[in-house]
Amino acid sequence: MPEPATGRLRESVRHLWPELEWIKSEELREKVARTWVRAFELSPLAPDDLNRIPFTLLAPDCPVTFMEHKRCVVHIARQSAEAINEFMGRSLTVEMDTVIAGAILADVGKLLEYENVDGKTRQSRRGELLRHPFTGVALAMECGVPDAVCHIIAAHAAEGGLVKRSAEAIIVHHADFMAYEPFKSR
Ligand SMILES: [Fe+2]
Numbered sequence: 546m547p548e549p550a551t552g553r554l555r556e557s558v559r560h561l562w563p564e565l566e567w568i569k570s571e572e573l574r575e576k577v578a579r580t581w582v583r584a585f586e587l588s589p590l591a592p593d594d595l596n597r598i599p600f601t602l603l604a605p606d607c608p609v610t611f612m613e614h615k616r617c618v619v620h621i622a623r624q625s626a627e628a629i630n631e632f633m634g635r636s637l638t639v640e641m642d643t644v645i646a647g648a649i650l651a652d653v654g655k656l657l658e659y660e661n662v663d664g665k666t667r668q669s670r671r672g673e674l675l676r677h678p679f680t681g682v683a684l685a686m687e688c689g690v691p692d693a694v695c696h697i698i699a700a701h702a703a704e705g706g707l708v709k710r711s712a713e714a715i716i717v718h719h720a721d722f723m724a725y726e727p728f729k730s731r
Pocket of ligand 1: 651677701
């Protein structure tokens with residue numbers, strides 16, 4: 546039996562992420578959900594905060610919430626992967642569960658990068674030292690998430706420009722930037 550607090554967090558995670566149901570592998574779905582629960586256990590943020598705080602601190606007065614942005618990225622990534630499989634599947638097969646799990650987990654490390662002070666969200670000292678791709682991988686590995694999905698977390702942001710991204714990571718990276726760059730300060 547999970548601890549009562551963990552049980553509540555599991556419920557909140559399921560509520561925040563209806564897209565978890567898209568992951569066909571029950572084992573992977575469970576590991577992805579567990580990673581989010583673990584992140585909340587260690588985070589100064591609560592589940593409700595994600596429906597309120599901006600998705601990035603790099604866009605001034607960002608009007609889009611964390612969850613709006615993250616769910617949008619998961620939807621873009623899934624539909625892009627489906628189009629690639631439909632039209633180019635003979636030469637390039639994209640693993641759907643890996644794309645969806647990677648997109649759901651890409652920013653989980655932000656729960657350890659941000660803090661709320663006097664009603665404002667800002668980067669914590671830990672976040673300055675370890676941006677979310679790093680803490681995201683640490684959380685996911687602790688929860689047994691496969692390397693192909695951890696690779697997406699590691700490579701989804703600018704740091705990932707230094708590694709050879711998998712096809713699944715390329716999709717999540719572009720989905721993320723498509724929904725971020727229009728808001729970026731110039
Ligand atoms: Fe990110």
